Structure formats: C-alpha cells, structure tokens
Amino acid sequence: MCRWAADLGDAIFLEDVIAAPSHSLIAQSSHAREAKSPTNADGFGVAWYGDRPEPGLYRDILPAWSDSNLRSLGRQIKSGLFLAHVRASTGGATSRLNCHPFTSGRWSFMHNGQIGGFEKIRRRLENALSDDLFDQLEGATDSELLFRLMIGEGLSSDPYGAVSRVTSRVIEASRVAGIEPSLKLTAAFSDGEALHAVRYATDDHAPTLYTAAFAKRAGRCVVSEPFDRDGRIWREIPQSSFVTMTRDGTSIRPFAPATTRWALAS
Template identity: 40%
Template sequence: MLYTPVHSLIDQSLHSRLGAETTNGDGFGVGWYDAAAAPGLFRSIEPAWNDLNLRELAGHVSSHLFFAHVRAAIGSAVQQTNCHPFRHGRWLFMHNGFIDGFAAIKRDLVLAVDESLYPEIQGTSDTEVLFYLALTFGLQDDPPGAVARAIGFVEARGRGRGVDYPFQGTLATSDGETLWAFRYSSQGNSRSLFYTRDIRTLRREYPDREILREVPDDARLVVSEPIGDLPGAWEEMPEATYAVVRPGEDQLLPFRPE
C-alpha cells in the first residue's frame, strides 16, 4: 500500500488525482497496532517520498490494523505535532479536510475540551482539536455518536460566526479492534473515500493475482484514492455515510451530525 502498488500512498503524496491538493509534502504519519498496550506512532515533517526511515519501518513492522496519512498543511504550521494520525491511549484518529473558519472558533472549541484532556493537545491543527472534542463527547464508548456530536458542535459554532459550511472531510478512528471511517461535509460535497470489495470475490475475478492470495478473507482497505490496478476492486463510500469494519463484519450506515 505504501510503496509497491500502482498509485500507492507514496505516489499519491506526489501526484494526488482526487485530492484538493496535487502534492501532499508537508509531512506524514503512520500508526499501527501490535502487542503493545498503545499503538505505535511515527510522524515526520519530511515529504513521505523522501524519508528513508519510513521505507525502513515499512519493511519491518507487521500489524493487523494500521493508519497512514500524507499531509498538505492548511492554515496550521508544518511541524511534527501537527502530523496525523493523533493518538490517545488505544485510539488513533486522522482527517482529510479542514474546519472552515477555525481561527475564529478555535477558542470555543478548545474550551469545550474536557479539562483532563486539554493538557494532551500538543499541536495547533484543527484535526487534533476535533479528536479531543470527540474524546470529550464520548469517543471511547460511542464512536459514531461522539463524532456526530463533535462535528455538530463545530458546525453550530462555525455558523454562529457566519461560516456557511464549517466542516469538510473524511476521517477515521480506531481502538485497535474496530475501524470507523466517516465521509461528511457541511456542503454535501465531501473529499473522496473508497473501500475494497470482498477479497474472496476479487480472488475469483483475478485468480492470477498473488497479492490477493496473501491477504486474509476479511482484509479491508479504506483509502482516499484507489490504489493498485484492479478494475472494479473499489467501491466509493456514499456521501454522509460511515463504515464500521471489524473482524467478520462490515457495515455502511448513514451519518448525521448532532
């Protein structure tokens, strides 16, 4: 996914086809789950295509669930603490998009973060604040509801400041067992998000592809842009929808901010 397939994530960092920015060279990050209590995290302000440590890491880390993100900075500084994914305990969180009018409503959003969580905010990005809002609103107990409440809070504060479309983007979060992926924007025109079709179906359609024999039956990829060169391997997630991916179960459900 990172290096070898056609239009891999590294290729997308240089030549994005569907993103708002063609080049995403303002840093990157990977997060992964293994036997440790908390997920691993490696973030850098280097362009992903130019970081030898990332290539070394990718060749040695094995994980049943991982996040990868390439960044094009929008408004916040190019610094390591602003690179995705973000981590709290067992949770990872990343976002492709932005909060419009963030500077005007940042104080309102930050003051809504639970007092016990506030000291953990290390960077200046809108995504990190959104993550801690979601944690404040119950991410660890009810991820879809917490994200709905966090985005709803952002929209209410943004519109109160005269911003017509406060939220844009796709986001993903996980506790290491389940992945939740969301596609939503206030304008109803979200950034792209795709997921792989059933692996067993793809094996029947492409019996000669060795990569499909190497992955388990319940393997899933959720990506901003399709990777690889298998026509029909990807489905686009509908607007205002979220996916729940866990062993033996996939769901697509409607998403609406609260």
C-alpha cells in the same frame, strides 16, 4: 488536502500499502489523482497496532517520498491494523506535532478535510474540552482538536455518536460566530479492534473515500483514493456515511450531525 489509507485484517507489511502498489500512499504524496492538490508534502505519519493495546506511532515533516526511514520501517513492520497519512496543510505549521495520525491511549485518528473559519471558532471549541483533554493538545491543527473533542464526547463507547455530536458542535460554533458553517470531514479512527471512517461535508462536496476487500488475504481497507486496481474491487463510499470495519465484515450507515444544541461561550 491530505491522502490516507487504513488497513484491517491479516497482518501485512506496511510497505504493501505505503510503498509497493502502483499508486501507493507514497506515490499519492507527490501525485494524488482525486484531491484539489496533487502534492501532499507537509509531512506524513503511520500508526500501527501490535502486541500492546496502544499503537506505535512514527511521524515526520519530510515529504513521504524522500524519507528512507519510512521505507525501511515499511519493509520490517507487520501489522493487522494500521493507519497511514500524507499531509497537505490547510492550516497549522509544518511540524511533527501537526502531522497525522494523532493518538490517545489505544485510539488513533487521521483526517482529510478542514474546518472553515477555524481561527474564528477555535477558542469556542477548545472551551468545550475538559482540562485533561485540553492538556493533551500538542499541535495547532483543527484535525487534532476534532479528535480530542470526539474523545470528550464518548468516543470509547459510542464512536458514531461522538463524531455526530462533535460535527454538530462545530456547526453550532460557526453559527454563533456569525459565519457560514463549512466542515469537510473524511476521517478514519481506531481503538485497535475496529476501524471506523466517516465521509461528511456541510456543502455536499466531501473528500473522497473508498473501501475494498482483498482477494488474496483476509482483510479490508479504507482509503482516500485507490492505490491499485489489481485483485481489488473498490467501492466509493457515499457522502454522509459512517463506516465500521471489523475482522468479520464492513457496515455502512447514513451519517448526520446530532440535533443537540449547545450554549457556546462567546
């Protein structure tokens, strides 16, 4: 599965997370320590926020360790809020459109995990999208579809509720299709102001998630796995948790799928 990191606070160069630490995201692309696969070579991406409401976005299909453009951008771009991701595909071709993060308006989203039996329930889930959201689909991943579903469920006004309702929708779609629900959802997303993350799985084995504050700057991060142990105290986020970070602090609360049930088309 994938590795990712997100940062919120005083502006820093992207390389301070992507490349500089001893176990940076680029290092994790070839040698992850807390994932099923140590190699995450099916592309990468970065979304960052600056003076405009919508994020900048750079994605490519090369392994992160071999892209000199990524290192160059990391040395030049400073941001107070960015999301970075290295991909190990669990489905969908290795293409730029399938690389994370995904964006829509001011929102950005990235995911580590998968929807089990996705091809059997994909059509049911796509049918839940409005025509406008369906037209926004660019790639073929379960991750991007989760993001578009979240937007349709009110992400802009209710981030927690949107994720909870979409999680319930995926579980219900699996049951209607006659398969055991299998969802791993460790994701981060932002509107350029707050940074949210969720750690959940139907089998209680969700991909890892950590948070840390910085000793030398006003800022905090949320990551798949720690990228160094210098000047930071890493806190593992419990399974079935929802995290919200602002520049004033971090809140963590229990997360569960909504109880609402839908009649899903067969």
